[in-house]
Amino acid sequence: MIEIHNIHKTFNGNKVLDGIDGVFESGKMNMLLGASGTGKSVLLKCIVGLVKPDIGSITYDGRIFTNNKLDIKQEIRRKIGMLFQGSALFDSMNVYENVEFPLRMLTDMNRAERAERVEFCLKRVGLENAGKKMPSELSGGMKKRVGIARAIAPHCTYLFCDEPNSGLDPLTAIKIDELIKEITMEYDITTIVVTHDMNSVLEYGDNVMFLYKGKKLWEGHSSTIMDTNVRELNDFIFSNRLMRDAKKIEQIEEEEQRQEDEQNAKK
Numbered sequence: 703m704i705e706i707h708n709i710h711k712t713f714n715g716n717k718v719l720d721g722i723d724g725v726f727e728s729g730k731m732n733m734l735l736g737a738s739g740t741g742k743s744v745l746l747k748c749i750v751g752l753v754k755p756d757i758g759s760i761t762y763d764g765r766i767f768t769n770n771k772l773d774i775k776q777e778i779r780r781k782i783g784m785l786f787q788g789s790a791l792f793d794s795m796n797v798y799e800n801v802e803f804p805l806r807m808l809t810d811m812n813r814a815e816r817a818e819r820v821e822f823c824l825k826r827v828g829l830e831n832a833g834k835k836m837p838s839e840l841s842g843g844m845k846k847r848v849g850i851a852r853a854i855a856p857h858c859t860y861l862f863c864d865e866p867n868s869g870l871d872p873l874t875a876i877k878i879d880e881l882i883k884e885i886t887m888e889y890d891i892t893t894i895v896v897t898h899d900m901n902s903v904l905e906y907g908d909n910v911m912f913l914y915k916g917k918k919l920w921e922g923h924s925s926t927i928m929d930t931n932v933r934e935l936n937d938f939i940f941s942n943r944l945m946r947d948a949k950k951i952e953q954i955e956e957e958e959q960r961q962e963d964e965q966n967a968k969k
């Protein structure tokens with residue numbers, strides 16, 4: 703579990719995060735949702751330690767991360783897996799070497815142990831025969847899968863994904879979300895996903911935080927997000943035409959049901 707309390711961050715007079723609190727539980731898909739420029743990535747960077755908050759605290763399973771000793775921070779960092787927007791694979795390494803890389807850097811596994819772990823992770827993401835391929839030979843979805851295998855290889859406890867399905871077609875995007883969710887539950891990982899994709903949120907969001915201009919305006923399970931009274935969140939959701947149409951259909955169905963109930967009651 704990761705807890706953040708009262709996170710503030712200002713860049714050159716531009717207030718990007720304005721007092722954010724939150725709890726991210728393990729085994730759940732925790733999602734940071736919001737339009738471009740609302741501070742989602744900066745918040746994620748604060749949590750990972752790439753950006754230092756001006757005020758606020760972050761704890762990992764009860765251990766303070768912010769302003770703690772370097773060795774404690776490094777110990778926590780070793781348990782973090784990252785999936786970057788563009789997958790960020792090393793172009794000069796093949797798939798196997800990419801997944802093996804964090805094991806070389808972060809663990810004292812010998813060659814045979816590394817090979818076993820790489821093969822396990824590649825199999826887990828459905829790429830058991832792709833070890834020798836170079837990143838340039840992979841589709842966008844395959845690159846994301848390699849990114850996931852690399853992130854979980856050192857047995858990560860925490861997994862951070864920055865727009866994991868950006869640039870993917872809708873079907874592949876759903877499969878990547880599904881894989882992240884399965885892995886999160888299977889290994890009880892604390893996962894935080896930055897997204898502005900409502901499809902992802904509705905399908906997989908166990909705990910969704912909506913950020914707007916550096917503030918958290920709404921938080922809850924995805925099943926309740928369509929019923930929100932928060933105007934900014936409503937505007938965000940229904941800026942998408944498909945969402946507007948879905949809402950209209952839902953309202954028509956509700957009205958039909960209401961009329962049917964009324965008629966049944968009269969009988």
Ligand SMILES: Nc1ncnc2c1ncn2[C@@H]1O[C@H](COP(=O)(O)OP(=O)(O)OP(=O)(O)O)[C@@H](O)[C@H]1O
Binds near residue numbers: 739740898
């Ligand atoms: N290192 C930095 N220095 C100065 N300003 C920054 C820095 N990093 C981010 N910002 C600013 O912080 C604001 C929020 O940026 P952030 O990347 O967190 O947005 P976001 O919600 O993740 O958007 P997107 O969905 O487009 O990635 C932006 O105005 C951005 O220009």
